[in-house]
Amino acid sequence: LIFPCLMTGVVAATFTPLTPEGEINLSVIGPYIDYLIEKQNVKSIFVNGTTGESVSLSLAERKALAEDWCHKAKGKMDQVIVHVGCMCLRDSQELACHAAQIGADGIAVISPSFFKPSTADDIKAFLREVASAAPTLPFYYYHLPAMTGVNVPVRDVLNDIEELVPSFRGIKFSGCDLMDFGQCVSKSRPHWAVVYGVDEQLLAGLAMGANGAVGSQSRDLSTGLKCSYFLVLVRT
Template sequence: MAPAADKKLTGLVAATFTPFTAQDEINLSEIGPYIDYLKEKQGVNSLFVNGTTGESMSLSVAERKILAEEWCLKAKGKIDQVIVHVGCMSLKDSQELARHAAQIGADGIAVISPSFYKPSTADALRTFLHEVASVAPTMPFYYYHIPAVTGVDVLGRDVLEGIEELIPSFSGVKFSGSDLMDFGQCVSYSQPHWSCLYGLDEQLLAALAMGAHGAVGSTYNYMGCHINKLIAAFEKGDLVQARTIQFKMQELFTYAKKLGFDLGVNKQMMNELSGLSLGPPRLPVMPCPRSQAQAIVQKYHSHFPRY
């Protein structure tokens, strides 16, 4: 079942952080202001919730349901699309979350490969994805490819081979890998109604040149307004301007990585830049000393003008 043309997922998609209280409980009260910030300050109109940035693998199934429901509820009338990541180590948990996403009116679901008992072939992974999709057959379905995290050494292009025959609702891939040849082959194989979304923020321009339809990333939570300018410059053919923005972002990342850039640092940067209270990450991810995040934020402001 191909989605309507006007529902094709394009442009910037924020991979959202999960708000926690200081007591390590999910904090639903921040989701409404968070959505307003993304739309009004960053120009981001689509969300990818409960993914890697959202610490989904550290959340219980019950927590993921509560979060997905709140994101969909608060986004209604404000955000174009909310894609809910439902991938789990357990097939049954993934199916439960997929059914739930369909019930709450999500705009699509995405699934990562299991990473403890790993599928050894593209066929095994496709079969797992099919079993999840089958319980929510009308939901646009996205494969979430992130081999550096899953350790699953299967090409994205191989996973896409014949996938629409197994999953008629298949709508695209979130490709969070550095292999641009593999990504290019995914774009080349892509059907007109699919979305090939790139997930390494620091290489977005290269992916756009390969034909990416959009991008999903954590830094678009606080850099979306600048990356929208990169995309606009690329679409106008102004590669000098597009490269200038991409190179500034890469310089910021290089600086941040020297200070130990990880999810904890990234989340604290979002707190500092947005004024939201998203709290610390959940263990085993360690919280970031505020001074460390502030040093990166200072570098950010030296590279990018304040809005």
């Protein structure tokens, strides 16, 4: 069965704590979680993403981080979404399988950015292969064209996506093309999350119909973001 929670509301994209020597510093994660809950009123996190500099980390480091986040957030956080995207498909699958084993609440994947997919079908084929490694976890496509250089409209990726990826549960849209984003909202299904990831355009994204926000500013400006989020919901 697919876990029913969706990546909605305000979700904090977490940093990866490092020692001065450049080693991952797991001792910071517990206090970090407490800070997000107690000071920022955040109960959902997106780990090992762009803010967490995942592409600069080894697989072993990413696994250790994901495991520690999930372990220390259990019973405190509502959701831990783990980003598993890599340049290598097999690595992405390995991280997806690991996320399922450690109790993550969902996984997200960004498209490869060196040998880039050039069509929506290419992206969907990649997503299908990654999702198949953790078929019981809610699966999200992470769209970040400024970093990946992949500018395939997400609205095209959504066409018949659940036929290929039954665990598909939405998108983290971190692009500035609000026209594409609005069409994604129009194509969205009730059991999908369509969350916006460009902090500077968040109000516009909410006005277009986003049902959540994932960003680096969520860890510091959560109260203001939540006020904006609910005001837009009330007025629309």
